[in-house]
Amino acid sequence: SQTIHQWPATLVQPVGSPLSLECTVEGTSNPNLYWYRQAAGRGLQLLFYSVGIGQISSEVPQNLSASRPQDRQFILSSKKLLLSDSGFYLCAWSAIWTDTDTQYFGPGTRLTVL
Amino acid sequence: AQSVTQLDSHVSVSEGTPVLLRCNYSSSYSPSLFWYVQHPNKGLQLLLKYTSAATLVKGINGFEAEFKKSETSFHLTKPSAHMSDAAEYFCVEGGATNKLIFGTGTLLAVQP
Numbered sequence: 001s002q003t004i005h006q007w008p009a010t011l012v013q014p015v016g017s018p019l020s021l022e023c024t025v026e027g028t029s030n031p032n033l034y035w036y037r038q039a040a041g042r043g044l045q046l047l048f049y050s051v052g053i054g055q056i057s058s059e060v061p062q063n064l065s066a067s068r069p070q071d072r073q074f075i076l077s078s079k080k081l082l083l084s085d086s087g088f089y090l091c092a093w094s095a096i097w098t099d100t101d102t103q104y105f106g107p108g109t110r111l112t113v114l
Numbered sequence: 115a116q117s118v119t120q121l122d123s124h125v126s127v128s129e130g131t132p133v134l135l136r137c138n139y140s141s142s143y144s145p146s147l148f149w150y151v152q153h154p155n156k157g158l159q160l161l162l163k164y165t166s167a168a169t170l171v172k173g174i175n176g177f178e179a180e181f182k183k184s185e186t187s188f189h190l191t192k193p194s195a196h197m198s199d200a201a202e203y204f205c206v207e208g209g210a211t212n213k214l215i216f217g218t219g220t221l222l223a224v225q226p
Binding site: 006032043044046049088090092094100101102103104105106107108110 | 146148150155156157158159160163204208212213214216217218219
């Protein structure tokens with residue numbers, strides 16, 4: 001069966017510090033991968049999605065970037081965090097051959113920028 | 115543009131009573147529709163998915179949803195609420211290029 005991991009689970013960072021959040025998927029190959037942010041009291045916002053290694057699409061202009069160095073690894077980064085980057089970050093995956101529109105979410109990372 | 119409307123931001127029920135969470139979608143064609151549940155500080159868990167095979171979709175934990183094209187609705191129901199059902203529920207529509215369109219969520223409270 002497929003599983004998706006995210007770490008760290010929680011993170012407190014000062015403004016201006018760098019960020020690296022990691023997401024890995026097990027039990028499937030060539031998944032589509034997604035990063036979402038859920039700010040307090042707001043819905044989910046798609047930040048990035050990837051259909052393959054090195055292929056990243058950005059949905060909104062922002063202070064963040066994403067990379068996919070390996071097939072089942074998706075990394076969310078920032079060089080300098082802003083207060084507005086605080087939120088709950090969710091990684092998700094979907095298959096590319098069947099049931100392609102169903103996304104499965106990881107446990108999330110709670111980021112607090114102070 | 116596609117949109118998903120969850121008609122209630124908060125719903126409160128007593129344990130053992132029925133649950134109804136309302137959702138309307140906007141697509142004119144037959145869409146893929148999902149319900150996800152999110153417990154506090156957790157990821158989203160898929161409850162069920164509609165894919166046009168059957169209008170009544172059964173999901174996990176006793177939940178089900180009925181697709182009504184004439185009403186563009188996809189309401190989530192459960193006959194008897196349990197305390198563990200307290201969470202936020204998202205109605206979601208599948209969009210173009212595997213992108214999802216999320217409703218704003220309904221927070222379900224279950225009173226003892």
